[in-house]
Amino acid sequence: MKRLLKGGHLVDPLQGIDGVRDVLLDGDRVAEVGHDLPAAEGVEVVVVPPGCVICPGFVDMHVHLREPGQEHKETIASGTAAAAAGGFTGVACMPNTQPVNDSAAVTRAILERAALAGAVRVYPIGAVSKGMKGESLSEIAELCEAGCVAISDDGRPVATALLMRRALEYAGMFNLPVIDHCEEPTLRGEGVAHEGYVASMLGLRGIPATAESIMVERDIALAEMTGSAVHIAHLSTRQALRGVWAAKARGIAVTCEVTPHHFALTDERLAAPVSYDTNLKMNPPLRERADVDAILQGLRAGTVDVIATDHAPHQRDEKHVEFDRAPFGIIGLETAVPLTLDRLVHGGVITLRRMVQLMSVNPCRILNVPGGTLRPGRPADVTIIAPSVPMTVDLSKSRSLSRNSPFDGWTLRGSVAATIVAGRTVYVNSEVPGAAAFGPAVARA
Amino acid sequence: MKAETQSATNSTSAALPADPPISANRLRRKDLVGIAELSVEEITLILDTAVAMQEIASRPIKKVPALRGKTVVNLFFEASTRTRTSFEIAEKRLSADTLNIAASTSAVVKGETLADTVRNIEAMSPDLLVVRHPSSGACHFLSRICRSGVINAGDGMHEHPTQALLDAFTIRERKGRLAGLKVAICGDLLHSRVLRSNVLLLTRMGADVWLCGPPTLVPTGFEQSGVHVTSSIDEAVEGADAVMMLRIQLERMLGGYFPSLREYFNVFGMTAERVRRARPDVLIMHPGPMNRGVEIASDVADGPYSVILDQVANGVAVRMAVLYLLSGGAEHEAVA
Amino acid sequence: MPVVMDADRMGRTLTRIAHEIVERNHGVESLALVGVRTRGVPIATRLAARLREISGQDVPVGALDITLYRDDLMHNPVGPQPLVRSTDIPFSIDDRIIVLVDDVLYTGRTVRAALDELIDFGRPRAIQLVVIVDRGHRELPVKADYVGKNLPTSRAESVSVRLLETDGCDEVIIEKIDGEDAR
Numbered sequence: 001m002k003r004l005l006k007g008g009h010l011v012d013p014l015q016g017i018d019g020v021r022d023v024l025l026d027g028d029r030v031a032e033v034g035h036d037l038p039a040a041e042g043v044e045v046v047v048v049p050p051g052c053v054i055c056p057g058f059v060d061m062h063v064h065l066r067e068p069g070q071e072h073k074e075t076i077a078s079g080t081a082a083a084a085a086g087g088f089t090g091v092a093c094m095p096n097t098q099p100v101n102d103s104a105a106v107t108r109a110i111l112e113r114a115a116l117a118g119a120v121r122v123y124p125i126g127a128v129s130k131g132m133k134g135e136s137l138s139e140i141a142e143l144c145e146a147g148c149v150a151i152s153d154d155g156r157p158v159a160t161a162l163l164m165r166r167a168l169e170y171a172g173m174f175n176l177p178v179i180d181h182c183e184e185p186t187l188r189g190e191g192v193a194h195e196g197y198v199a200s201m202l203g204l205r206g207i208p209a210t211a212e213s214i215m216v217e218r219d220i221a222l223a224e225m226t227g228s229a230v231h232i233a234h235l236s237t238r239q240a241l242r243g244v245w246a247a248k249a250r251g252i253a254v255t256c257e258v259t260p261h262h263f264a265l266t267d268e269r270l271a272a273p274v275s276y277d278t279n280l281k282m283n284p285p286l287r288e289r290a291d292v293d294a295i296l297q298g299l300r301a302g303t304v305d306v307i308a309t310d311h312a313p314h315q316r317d318e319k320h321v322e323f324d325r326a327p328f329g330i331i332g333l334e335t336a337v338p339l340t341l342d343r344l345v346h347g348g349v350i351t352l353r354r355m356v357q358l359m360s361v362n363p364c365r366i367l368n369v370p371g372g373t374l375r376p377g378r379p380a381d382v383t384i385i386a387p388s389v390p391m392t393v394d395l396s397k398s399r400s401l402s403r404n405s406p407f408d409g410w411t412l413r414g415s416v417a418a419t420i421v422a423g424r425t426v427y428v429n430s431e432v433p434g435a436a437a438f439g440p441a442v443a444r445a
Numbered sequence: 446m447k448a449e450t451q452s453a454t455n456s457t458s459a460a461l462p463a464d465p466p467i468s469a470n471r472l473r474r475k476d477l478v479g480i481a482e483l484s485v486e487e488i489t490l491i492l493d494t495a496v497a498m499q500e501i502a503s504r505p506i507k508k509v510p511a512l513r514g515k516t517v518v519n520l521f522f523e524a525s526t527r528t529r530t531s532f533e534i535a536e537k538r539l540s541a542d543t544l545n546i547a548a549s550t551s552a553v554v555k556g557e558t559l560a561d562t563v564r565n566i567e568a569m570s571p572d573l574l575v576v577r578h579p580s581s582g583a584c585h586f587l588s589r590i591c592r593s594g595v596i597n598a599g600d601g602m603h604e605h606p607t608q609a610l611l612d613a614f615t616i617r618e619r620k621g622r623l624a625g626l627k628v629a630i631c632g633d634l635l636h637s638r639v640l641r642s643n644v645l646l647l648t649r650m651g652a653d654v655w656l657c658g659p660p661t662l663v664p665t666g667f668e669q670s671g672v673h674v675t676s677s678i679d680e681a682v683e684g685a686d687a688v689m690m691l692r693i694q695l696e697r698m699l700g701g702y703f704p705s706l707r708e709y710f711n712v713f714g715m716t717a718e719r720v721r722r723a724r725p726d727v728l729i730m731h732p733g734p735m736n737r738g739v740e741i742a743s744d745v746a747d748g749p750y751s752v753i754l755d756q757v758a759n760g761v762a763v764r765m766a767v768l769y770l771l772s773g774g775a776e777h778e779a780v781a
Numbered sequence: 782m783p784v785v786m787d788a789d790r791m792g793r794t795l796t797r798i799a800h801e802i803v804e805r806n807h808g809v810e811s812l813a814l815v816g817v818r819t820r821g822v823p824i825a826t827r828l829a830a831r832l833r834e835i836s837g838q839d840v841p842v843g844a845l846d847i848t849l850y851r852d853d854l855m856h857n858p859v860g861p862q863p864l865v866r867s868t869d870i871p872f873s874i875d876d877r878i879i880v881l882v883d884d885v886l887y888t889g890r891t892v893r894a895a896l897d898e899l900i901d902f903g904r905p906r907a908i909q910l911v912v913i914v915d916r917g918h919r920e921l922p923v924k925a926d927y928v929g930k931n932l933p934t935s936r937a938e939s940v941s942v943r944l945l946e947t948d949g950c951d952e953v954i955i956e957k958i959d960g961e962d963a964r
Contacts, residue, residue, distance in 0.1 A: 197666030203581035203603030276582030
């Protein structure tokens with residue numbers, strides 16, 4: 001089936017395009033990109049609504065889909081539906097499921113489920129260590145062959161320097177990036193919030209910034225030593241950012257990602273008013289103003305490579321407890337694009353072109369998956385955003401099974417208009433005028 | 446006709462205590478979860494009301510019917526004899542019906558959440574819940590889900606508002622004011638909810654607060670709350686009007702915060718010699734229970750400057766004031 | 782606002798009451814005055830001064846705050862608490878004749894509360910009641926033993942006794958109120 005997306009503003013950095021273009025999709029591929037493409041017979045013409053921006057599909061490289069084993073929090077079906085509504089054409093899912101994804105069997109199970117019920121592409125990330133116990137390496141070659149695009153023990157740091165060294169050396173064989181959740185366990189202790197004035201006043205045990213930066217420095221040194229690529233998950237502190245910047249300047253293969261909540265919120269929110277809201281509890285925690293300022297700088301300057309959500313669903317009962325007891329994490333798939341448009345693009349921190357780099361070009365390059373551009377021949381994964389259309393976050397309408405988000409009721413300037421995966425529309429936002437042209441949405445079979 | 450103005454001075458009961466200044470605001474809230482939420486007026490109201498409550502302890506019948514027919518549940522998830530007893534006496538002196546529940550967190554280990562535990566109790570319609578819990582923020586959480594008023598009797602490392610109120614009452618009773626006084630607080634500051642409540646209350650009421658302890662036990666960023674922080678006990682105590690010693694727990698030594706209790710006492714302990722650096726009318730205070738020979742020397746604890754036992758007595762009056770002010774009442778003055 | 786008693790008249794009224802107290806009790810032996818806060822207290826103090834002039838003896842004076850004994854305390858759980866002031870009775874009331882002193886007698890509920898509280902302090906031989914104004918509309922069977930002035934009023938009116946010690950002048954005034962309960 002051929003579809004011609006007509007008259008939209010295309011932002012495709014890898015093709016050097018930032019202007020009005022027509023995009024012709026043929027089946028699951030991009031057929032042609034150009035000015036005033038003719039509409040041949042049998043081609044469905046989609047008039048792109050004014051104000052909409054066509055982008056290569058966004059990929060969220062840090063998502064917890066919870067299936068297998070914790071389907072009460074989220075499933076592959078619900079998580080990918082939320083991803084589609086968030087404008088993502090693909091997600092990379094972390095291995096801390098039950099059982100842990102440390103074998104081809106679990107990887108295949110995830111991929112089979114995704115083929116059956118997933119609304120968007122699913123890229124499994126395998127565990128670094130068996131059972132994520134931090135003792136011995138998982139069978140990385142097997143994971144790679146089964147379809148994993150990276151390895152990580154996320155939820156936990158890669159336990160020892162020795163294990164991280166081995167992982168980097170071994171995974172380097174397959175060009176598989178090692179993604180580390182950087183946190184030194186003894187410094188982190190039993191912390192539940194950022195170690196600073198707010199946590200002090202609230203009587204919450206603190207997680208010092210150094211717990212993150214010291215591990216980032218470790219990983220950078222090991223990446224240098226092994227020559228392999230390391231990706232720093234959910235970077236949150238200015239100290240760690242400084243380390244990444246310096247390492248890049250020396251040519252070390254290190255990349256990093258930042259979550260929307262770490263550029264939109266500070267730890268002050270815990271105290272204004274004092275609420276002990278467990279939807280503000282995540283790891284790494286919300287940091288200080290100076291950290292957020294540094295992250296904004298890093299997003300603009302290029303030290304930060306990726307915006308990824310660390311979408312971490314938890315069932316309501318699990319979060320409806322005392323702060324100390326609540327599990328860490330918030331959902332983020334459906335609020336990432338509006339927050340990025342509102343706070344970063346409209347905030348003058350980054351351009352749309354940079355946004356596409358952060359959310360499409362770079363994640364696809366780091367994970368080595370097709371995408372990141374709508375060059376002819378590439379997959380027809382398209383994210384259409386409406387930067388000027390405001391939206392109000394309504395958690396009750398979320399497609400995720402969970403509701404743990406601090407953004408309920410926020411009005412943000414910027415919406416997702418539609419999401420197309422392999423040529424088929426998987427999401428249409430009826431609140432965006434004219435977006436119906438992309439529809440109707442189908443669940444990906 | 447001669448107006449009689451100073452007749453108060455020539456009667457037998459020569460000095461009738463003057464009415465304390467009437468505070469403008471009332472305690473318009475359902476819960477007392479922390480000092481953080483209280484205004485200066487509310488703090489003053491509680492302290493002034495506690496003066497009236499204090500007198501009841503000296504009556505032959507130590508009971509007034511103010512909370513008659515009200516049910517107050519003392520829900521303690523953390524063991525405490527002292528605070529619980531103080532609340533219980535306060536409740537009984539106001540004629541409330543009291544219930545003590547020593548909820549062990551084993552109920553939670555069995556799978557029942559805090560919310561469910563409390564909801565089960567609420568189903569029996571208590572009027573007030575006095576709650577102590579090992580988790581910071583537990584009382585904020587409960588105040589949102591409970592219909593009954595929640596009084597925080599200590600939540601984790603966060604706040605212990607009635608302790609700070611009775612400390613302020615004790616200081617005010619002896620010194621006549623709080624503003625402008627130098628108050629030193631020494632000990633395990635990091636883990637102390639008494640500290641946080643006292644810092645909030647004393648700074649709000651205009652006192653000059655000095656904190657002292659080993660750097661390993663000082664919470665991050667506390668200078669931002671307008672206090673001085675020092676690791677020199679001499680500097681902290683110099684010219685102080687009141688010195689509050691906080692408990693050092695053995696677990697802190699085992700946690701590596703300082704090498705030994707003996708060394709702690711040598712560097713930070715309140716000895717008679719150190720007390721001499723303070724003002725001659727200094728108050729030595731301690732929320733209890735004390736570790737003699739660790740944070741405070743025995744002779745200081747029992748010495749002439751110590752008001753530690755007054756604190757305990759005042760605790761009942763202050764808690765009576767809080768219970769009374771939170772339990773609602775008539776809008777207007779009584780019809781004569 | 783009509784003034785129903787001015788400073789002169791109030792002074793003479795207090796003197797008259799003092800004489801009545803002495804007459805009825807055959808002196809001031811075993812007597813003690815207890816003023817009901819707030820205005821009952823300065824009135825009690827003034828009476829004590831007059832009793833001293835008449836009898837040459839000191840009569841002890843105490844102050845009673847009845848807030849915690851009110852019967853309407855818990856009937857409006859939404860509203861704020863009335864302010865509690867301290868009670869100070871620095872003598873034993875056992876076997877004494879307590880003369881309770883208040884400014885206005887209206888429904889009788891304040892006196893009821895005062896009686897309950899006094900009895901928690903001990904067992905007086907007798908309790909007598911002094912008021913400056915009795916404005917009627919009793920809701921309880923309470924009667925004053927010594928009345929400054931009987932003043933028939935309607936519920937739409939409020940009676941205020943003003944004293945030099947608390948209000949800067951001595952007078953009793955009556956005013957109309959709109960809608961609220963009377964003081």
